Each structure stands twice: as structure tokens, then as C-alpha cells.
Amino acid sequence: MNQDISYWVNQIIDGNRALLSQAITLCESSLVEDQNISIKLLEQLIPYSGKSIRIGVTGTPGAGKSTFIEALGTYLISNHNLKIAVLTIDPSSERSKGSILGDKTRMNLLSSMDGAFIRPSPSSSILGGVAKYSYETMLLCEAAGFDIILIETVGVGQSEIAVNQLVDMLLMLHIIGGGDDLQGMKRGLLEWVDLLIINKADQGTELMAENEALNLKNALHLFPLRQSGWIPKVVTCSSLEKRGINEIWSIIETFYSSIKSSGYLDMSRELHQKIWFEQLLRSSIHQFVDQHQSFNAIKNEKLSAYDEYHNPLLLLRELKDELKKKFSSN
Ligand SMILES: Nc1nc2c(ncn2[C@@H]2O[C@H](COP(=O)(O)OP(=O)(O)OP(=O)(O)O)[C@@H](O)[C@H]2O)c(=O)[nH]1
Numbered sequence: 263m264n265q266d267i268s269y270w271v272n273q274i275i276d277g278n279r280a281l282l283s284q285a286i287t288l289c290e291s292s293l294v295e296d297q298n299i300s301i302k303l304l305e306q307l308i309p310y311s312g313k314s315i316r317i318g319v320t321g322t323p324g325a326g327k328s329t330f331i332e333a334l335g336t337y338l339i340s341n342h343n344l345k346i347a348v349l350t351i352d353p354s355s356e357r358s359k360g361s362i363l364g365d366k367t368r369m370n371l372l373s374s375m376d377g378a379f380i381r382p383s384p385s386s387s388i389l390g391g392v393a394k395y396s397y398e399t400m401l402l403c404e405a406a407g408f409d410i411i412l413i414e415t416v417g418v419g420q421s422e423i424a425v426n427q428l429v430d431m432l433l434m435l436h437i438i439g440g441g442d443d444l445q446g447m448k449r450g451l452l453e454w455v456d457l458l459i460i461n462k463a464d465q466g467t468e469l470m471a472e473n474e475a476l477n478l479k480n481a482l483h484l485f486p487l488r489q490s491g492w493i494p495k496v497v498t499c500s501s502l503e504k505r506g507i508n509e510i511w512s513i514i515e516t517f518y519s520s521i522k523s524s525g526y527l528d529m530s531r532e533l534h535q536k537i538w539f540e541q542l543l544r545s546s547i548h549q550f551v552d553q554h555q556s557f558n559a560i561k562n563e564k565l566s567a568y569d570e571y572h573n574p575l576l577l578l579r580e581l582k583d584e585l586k587k588k589f590s591s592n
């Protein structure tokens with residue numbers, strides 16, 4: 263980093279996309295020096311964050327998440343003059359080492375619009391269905407003035423619980439005939455979903471989609487009332503033909519103003535912040551211990567005597583005992 267932190271801070275607040283991208287890259291870097299710079303940047307940018315609507319988009323592979331984000335994003339930019347940041351996973355990143363092209367994410371039109379910023383993170387960094395540094399990336403995008411943050415998840419099952427620790431609202435895309443989703447793990451996930459969208463309601467499947475929506479609405483009624491007080495909605499849409507998108511936006515607006523006025527929004531964001539703090543604390547402790555000379559000296563001494571043990575757990579116990587002795591007396 264050639265310029266000082268305050269230069270970066272001002273540029274990001276002014277909406278400099280190139281520096282925003284670089285700041286995200288610093289967050290994602292495995293180098294401790296880069297991580298330290300990104301933490302300093304975030305420290306100063308946090309006061310400028312928090313003003314967006316944070317939305318998670320989940321659903322089984324191929325449900326149409328990317329196509330839906332493209333439809334919603336282009337609608338919001340064109341009709342509401344909003345600025346949209348999309349955080350997604352780049353499926354090709356393993357091979358191409360970090361491509362950031364929109365066309366690889368099925369968001370061709372959106373990626374060409376001025377009001378959009380699409381950030382595919384490398385698939386190697388996935389942790390529970392979202393990129394490892396999605397929270398940091400989201401804060402940076404908010405400081406850069408984006409009104410809506412859309413986070414696309416990958417994978418199925420419990421992963422979406424992780425996205426729930428980032429966003430204000432969780433949307434789930436559902437394919438017609440995918441009723442089995444309600445069984446097993448998906449049932450647990452449904453407790454977190456605020457809006458269930460039956461996608462691909464087009465090309466003759468509209469009626470089936472309406473019936474499915476009705477069944478799902480009935481199924482959702484059986485869930486206990488949520489802490490947010492919100493009763494989850496079920497709608498049909500066609501992301502491909504861009505139908506049903508305005509209705510979805512009006513549900514998002516209603517949801518957002520309801521959790522804002524009830525105080526639930528502040529409460530859940532505070533919880534997310536504490537979860538982030540815990541994660542940062544753990545990695546700081548890890549980093550500190552790794553770099554601590556006395557710790558490394560004791561560890562290396564023990565490791566050099568490994569042949570005497572032939573039992574990693576015994577070695578670990580002795581190492582822990584010695585560390586306790588050393589650090590509890592200081
Ligand atoms: N008919 C129809 N096809 C759709 C619709 N939305 C998406 N598709 C198609 O479904 C396929 C998968 O769409 P994606 O948007 O890539 O789905 P995804 O959930 O993002 O997929 P992954 O990221 O791979 O999990 C593509 O061929 C889309 O063209 C829709 O509303 N109607």
C-alpha cells in the first residue's frame with residue numbers, strides 16, 4: 263500500500279471502486295501484513311457502514327439464485343436508482359486464480375451497469391456457504407455507499423445458517439416440485455427464511471407454482487412465531503422473464519421497515535457484530551500464540567522429543583501443562 267490509510271478511507275467513501283476491490287483483496291489475503299492493513303481500514307470505515315439492506319439469497323444449486331439476483335439488481339438500479347453490491351462465489355476461481363468477471367456468475371447485464379458492483383470471492387475461501395470474509399466485504403461495500411447488499415450462498419444444508427449471521431433478511435429460492443426440501447435439513451433452514459420464492463414460474467408451470475406456493479404457505483404456518491414477529495411470505499416469480507420482481511421488492515421493503523421499527527434490526531445486527539468480534543478474537547489469539555517465542559520454544563522442544571512419546575495426545579497434554587505453568591505465573 264503506497265498511500266496512507268486515510269487516503270484509502272476517503273477514496274472508498276467517495277466510491278472509488280478500484281480501491282474498494284483492492285481493500286477486499288487485502289481482507290481475503292492470507293498474509294498477516296495485508297490482514298493488519300485491512301483491519302486498520304475497517305476500523306476507520308465502520309462508522310460509515312450499516313446503512314444498507316443486507317439480503318442473503320439461498321437455495322439448492324441451479325434454483326436460479328444468480329439469475330434472480332440479476333433480475334432484482336437490474337430492477338432496483340433502473341426503477342429505484344439504488345446502488346447494488348453483490349457478493350458471490352466465483353466457481354471458476356480455483357482454475358483461473360481469481361477471475362472477477364460478471365459473465366461467469368450469470369449476471370451479464372447487472373455487471374455492466376454503473377450502479378452495480380459484483381464481487382465474486384474465490385471458491386477456496388468458502389466457509390459455511392459464504393466466503394470467509396463476507397462480513398468484512400459487506401462493511402466495505404456499505405462504506406462505499408451501496409444501498410443493497412445481496413449475498414449469494416453456495417451449497418445446501420446447514421451452510422445457510424452462516425449467511426444468517428450476516429444478513430437482515432434471508433430469501434430462499436425454491437424449484438417447483440422440490441417439495442422434499444421441506445424434509446430433513448431444509449426444515450431447519452426454513453425457520454430462518456423470511457421470503458420463500460418459487461422460481462421458474464414460467465413456460466406453462468405458473469399454475470403448478472401457485473399450488474406449490476399454497477402448500478408451502480400452509481407448511482410454514484406450522485412453525486412457531488419468530489422473534490422478529492415476521493410471518494414468512496411465499497411468492498412465485500420468473501427470474502428469467504423478470505416477473506414478480508416488483509412484488510418481491512415491496513415485500514423486502516415491508517419486512518425491513520417492520521424490523522426497523524420493532525428494534526429487531528438493531529438487535530440482530532448487534533448479535534452479528536458480536537459473532538464477528540468472537541471470530542476476530544479467536545484468529546488474533548491464534549496469530550499471537552503462533553508468533554509467541556516462548557510458546558514456539560516449548561512447542562519445538564516437545565516436538566523434538568516426539569520419538570519418546572509416540573502418542574500425539576500425550577504430547578499435547580504435556581505441552582498444555584507446561585504452557586499453563588508458564589503463563590499462569592506471569
Ligand atoms: N425457466 C426458467 N429458468 C431459469 C429461471 N431462473 C434461472 N433459470 C435457469 O436455471 C439455470 C440455473 O440458474 P442460476 O441462476 O445459475 O442458478 P443458481 O442457483 O445461481 O446456480 P448455482 O450458483 O450453480 O447454485 C440456468 O439455466 C438459468 O437460465 C427462471 O425464472 N425460469
Ligand SMILES: [Mg+2]
Binds near residue numbers: 327328329367368414
Ligand atoms: Mg449462482
